[in-house]
Amino acid sequence: MGTERKRKLSLFDVVDETSVPGTKPKLNGGFGGAAPMAGNSLVNTWTGKAYSQRYFEILEKRKALPVWQQKDEFLQVLKNNQTLILVGETGSGKTTQIPQFVLEAVDNEYPDKRRKWMVACTQPRRVAAMSVSRRVAEEMDVAIGEEVGYSIRFEDCSSARTVLKYLTDGMLLREAMTDPLLERYKVIILDEAHERTLATDVLFGLLKEVLKNRPDLKLVVMSATLEAEKFQGYFLGAPLMKVPGRLHPVEIFYTQEPERDYLEAAIRTVVQIHMCEPLGDILVFLTGEEEIEDACRKITKEIGNLGDQVGPVKAVPLYSTLPPAMQQKIFEPAPPPLNEGGPAGRKIVVSTNIAETSLTIDGIVYVIDPGFAKQKVYNPRVRVESLLVSPISKASAHQRSGRAGRTQPGKCFRLYTEKSFNNDLQPQTYPEILRSNLANTVLTLKKLGIDDLVHFDFMDPPAPETLMRALEVLNYLGALDDEGNLTKLGEIMSEFPLDPQMSKMLVVSPEFNCSNEILSISAMLSGCFICMPIEHVHRWVSLHMMFSNWSMYKQVLVHALRDEIVAVSQYYLMKQMVSSGLYASADLPEAQKAADEAKARFGHIDGDHLTLLNVYHAYKQNNEDPSWCYENFINHRALKSADNVRQQLVRIMARFNLKLCSTDFNSRDYYINIRKAMLAGYFMQVAHMERTGHYLTVKDNQVVHLHPSNCLDHKPEWVIYNEYVLTSRNFIRTVTDIRGEWIVDIAPHYYDLENFPQCEAKRVLERLYKKREKEREENRNRK
Numbered sequence: 102m103g104t105e106r107k108r109k110l111s112l113f114d115v116v117d118e119t120s121v122p123g124t125k126p127k128l129n130g131g132f133g134g135a136a137p138m139a140g141n142s143l144v145n146t147w148t149g150k151a152y153s154q155r156y157f158e159i160l161e162k163r164k165a166l167p168v169w170q171q172k173d174e175f176l177q178v179l180k181n182n183q184t185l186i187l188v189g190e191t192g193s194g195k196t197t198q199i200p201q202f203v204l205e206a207v208d209n210e211y212p213d214k215r216r217k218w219m220v221a222c223t224q225p226r227r228v229a230a231m232s233v234s235r236r237v238a239e240e241m242d243v244a245i246g247e248e249v250g251y252s253i254r255f256e257d258c259s260s261a262r263t264v265l266k267y268l269t270d271g272m273l274l275r276e277a278m279t280d281p282l283l284e285r286y287k288v289i290i291l292d293e294a295h296e297r298t299l300a301t302d303v304l305f306g307l308l309k310e311v312l313k314n315r316p317d318l319k320l321v322v323m324s325a326t327l328e329a330e331k332f333q334g335y336f337l338g339a340p341l342m343k344v345p346g347r348l349h350p351v352e353i354f355y356t357q358e359p360e361r362d363y364l365e366a367a368i369r370t371v372v373q374i375h376m377c378e379p380l381g382d383i384l385v386f387l388t389g390e391e392e393i394e395d396a397c398r399k400i401t402k403e404i405g406n407l408g409d410q411v412g413p414v415k416a417v418p419l420y421s422t423l424p425p426a427m428q429q430k431i432f433e434p435a436p437p438p439l440n441e442g443g444p445a446g447r448k449i450v451v452s453t454n455i456a457e458t459s460l461t462i463d464g465i466v467y468v469i470d471p472g473f474a475k476q477k478v479y480n481p482r483v484r485v486e487s488l489l490v491s492p493i494s495k496a497s498a499h500q501r502s503g504r505a506g507r508t509q510p511g512k513c514f515r516l517y518t519e520k521s522f523n524n525d526l527q528p529q530t531y532p533e534i535l536r537s538n539l540a541n542t543v544l545t546l547k548k549l550g551i552d553d554l555v556h557f558d559f560m561d562p563p564a565p566e567t568l569m570r571a572l573e574v575l576n577y578l579g580a581l582d583d584e585g586n587l588t589k590l591g592e593i594m595s596e597f598p599l600d601p602q603m604s605k606m607l608v609v610s611p612e613f614n615c616s617n618e619i620l621s622i623s624a625m626l627s628g629c630f631i632c633m634p635i636e637h638v639h640r641w642v643s644l645h646m647m648f649s650n651w652s653m654y655k656q657v658l659v660h661a662l663r664d665e666i667v668a669v670s671q672y673y674l675m676k677q678m679v680s681s682g683l684y685a686s687a688d689l690p691e692a693q694k695a696a697d698e699a700k701a702r703f704g705h706i707d708g709d710h711l712t713l714l715n716v717y718h719a720y721k722q723n724n725e726d727p728s729w730c731y732e733n734f735i736n737h738r739a740l741k742s743a744d745n746v747r748q749q750l751v752r753i754m755a756r757f758n759l760k761l762c763s764t765d766f767n768s769r770d771y772y773i774n775i776r777k778a779m780l781a782g783y784f785m786q787v788a789h790m791e792r793t794g795h796y797l798t799v800k801d802n803q804v805v806h807l808h809p810s811n812c813l814d815h816k817p818e819w820v821i822y823n824e825y826v827l828t829s830r831n832f833i834r835t836v837t838d839i840r841g842e843w844i845v846d847i848a849p850h851y852y853d854l855e856n857f858p859q860c861e862a863k864r865v866l867e868r869l870y871k872k873r874e875k876e877r878e879e880n881r882n883r884k
């Protein structure tokens with residue numbers, strides 16, 4: 102018996118516990134032979150505790166998934182090959198099961214070193230990494246963050262015990278910076294490879310190199326919709342394994358005629374489903390934040406108008422700039438019937454394509470796919486990255502329909518004709534690397550030691566002009582020298598999980614004696630919550646139209662704010678409310694007063710960045726008190742998350758001995774130093790106000806408008822901006838007033854007039870340079 106238990110299993114031997122007599126559950130990682138997740142044991146080998154009832158319930162369902170039919174075959178192919186490409190239908194069990202199969206095999210191979218190795222599974226989206234890892238932790242009957250964890254930017258939910266980690270592709274790339282051969286991993290699974298995100302594409306090239314140096318490492322590339330041949334060609338003939346079938350069918354419907362207005366058609370379809378179709382939640386794909394908020398509002402209103410003949414609905418938005426905690430709302434259950442025995446409620450998730458891959462939202466039966474998504478496009482000539490609404494690819498349409506029929510049979514309503522699907526949609530999504538600003542990617546590649554970008558083994562090499570632009574930006578920032586080599590500054594910058602401008606601002610902030618403040622501003626900007634728009638409130642308002650009285654209305658608003666809205670936009674918000682005319686005019690003075698108070702409380706006349714800083718300071722001064730946040734219309738969760746980001750950034754600063762310092766708050770220079778430090782990072786994001794009153798971006802001469810959410814009470818001659826937003830007009834969002842004189846002092850290399858397009862800004866700068874020269878001369882003469 103004993104000898105049989107000690108039978109040496111080599112990597113990826115298929116373990117059939119029934120054929121190993123006398124096997125016992127393995128405790129504390131000892132080599133016992135039984136596969137930990139094979140299911141016949143009563144004790145969880147990872148925790149040493151008895152499996153819960155829930156474990157067995159889920160196990161039954163897992164075993165019915167198509168990938169289980171091919172488990173042995175999969176492990177055999179992986180045993181014999183270093184790289185494997187796996188294509189399996191949506192919902193067949195790739196993301197949740199394959200990593201567990203792999204884990205089981207590796208665990209058998211390395212029984213004594215359980216905690217020295219790991220299995221990684223990448224996801225392009227944070228929301229997927231978080232939700233899938235939670236599901237797998239549940240399937241393995243362990244606590245999330247223990248044996249199974251996840252890692253997304255600014256949030257690491259893993260521990261020394263973690264053996265299976267779901268992480269965004271960007272995070273794996275970051276790990277490669279400190280662990281170039283990714284030595285902690287035995288198997289890396291690149292999931293949703295068809296999405297061709299920037300980070301996944303870089304990982305392809307990188308891992309090809311790593312595999313050559315690490316014969317013990319294995320790579321699995323997975324998706325439901327890959328161009329298999331292209332991938333096999335790229336991965337040097339790696340075997341392709343196909344998993345046919347899915348657990349539940351999805352019926353696809355097309356429209357007979359093309360729809361003129363997809364938004365209107367989507368809402369109409371939601372209402373029809375709600376009125377006519379059996380129970381089940383709905384997932385609607387739309388293109389962006391504003392449209393989604395608008396749709397949620399209209400859906401709520403239209404279904405509200407139907408009265409009690411239909412059940413209640415809960416419309417839940419999902420898009421990437423929503424803080425992770427808010428994104429989790431999509432997993433909440435549908436609302437109960439309004440009264441006992443009444444029609445059942447439905448949850449309606451309205452999402453961008455971030456819900457297109459990987460996700461299982463329990464209860465979703467119906468998917469509505471209008472066939473559009475916002476696609477990033479980058480114009481290297483004017484350095485503008487923008488999002489354009491474009492038709493999706495066939496692969497995307499397939500992924501979208503795959504979100505239905507996961508936990509029961511489903512239906513997908515495509516709001517386009519079948520002919521259009523066949524003839525108009527591209528087979529695959531165009532790789533992100535071909536349509537992005539690559540500054541950050543190039544910095545990462547340089548840090549990874551890849552100097553020869555032109556010959557890097559990209560699956561689809563980016564345009565030379567885009568690479569040149571990225572090199573140029575990094576050179577202006579001082580991250581690369583004139584030969585294109587990483588400088589000391591560039592090395593430090595690359596350690597921050599931020600865009601290069603923000604990292605530069607942080608790294609130089611001690612020179613301006615304000616690193617404490619710049620840290621707070623960066624954390625607030627990275628909290629991705631500053632620009633949440635009025636649409637959130639509108640959604641609430643439409644739910645509560647009956648309140649025409651300001652004080653009642655205010656209560657509704659307080660709820661909305663507490664939950665969803667952001668402090669900084671509150672002035673804008675109040676302004677909008679005043680002009681929206683949604684409540685009786687008698688209440689206008691009171692609303693106006695609230696708006697003014699909100700502005701007076703935190704607004705800084707010199708700009709939004711400083712307003713953010715004020716909000717952060719006030720939050721800390723009030724001991725992070727949730728009730729203070731509530732009373733002040735501040736989203737407590739968002740502030741808490743910013744505070745957490747700040748702590749992480751502080752740790753990186755400490756690693757590089759970057760001093761934490763502040764100018765005396767009473768000094769005239771307090772805010773000036775902060776603004777100068779910001780300019781030192783963002784000197785390439787400056788706009789100048791022309792005599793006509795409109796702004797032009799410097800050097801690229803694009804006409805832009807200050808976003809209406811700004812807190813300025815004047816129109817400054819020069820502003821730096823955090824974001825360029827292309828909607829119906831070109832906006833710059835999160836802006837701060839800066840001085841022309843500072844530009845000349847801080848970034849003369851970029852504002853070199855010999856290499857500057859003709860414009861008003863140039864003439865102003867010429868005068869400023871002359872003035873500076875004169876001052877210098879006077880100084881010299883005085884000496």
Ligand SMILES: Nc1ncnc2c1ncn2[C@@H]1O[C@H](COP(=O)(O)OP(=O)(O)OP(=O)(O)O)[C@@H](O)[C@H]1O
Pocket residue numbers: 166189190191192193194195196197198236324325348458459460461462463503506507508
């Ligand atoms: N959170 C969950 N709740 C309930 N069932 C789930 C959950 N996650 C997964 N499942 C079940 O497991 C199945 C497989 O999910 P998994 O994510 O592994 O599929 P997949 O092959 O990766 O699909 P996709 O290509 O869409 O990413 C689902 O179809 C569903 O039946």
Ligand SMILES: [Mg+2]
Pocket residue numbers: 195196197292458459
């Ligand atoms: Mg998946």
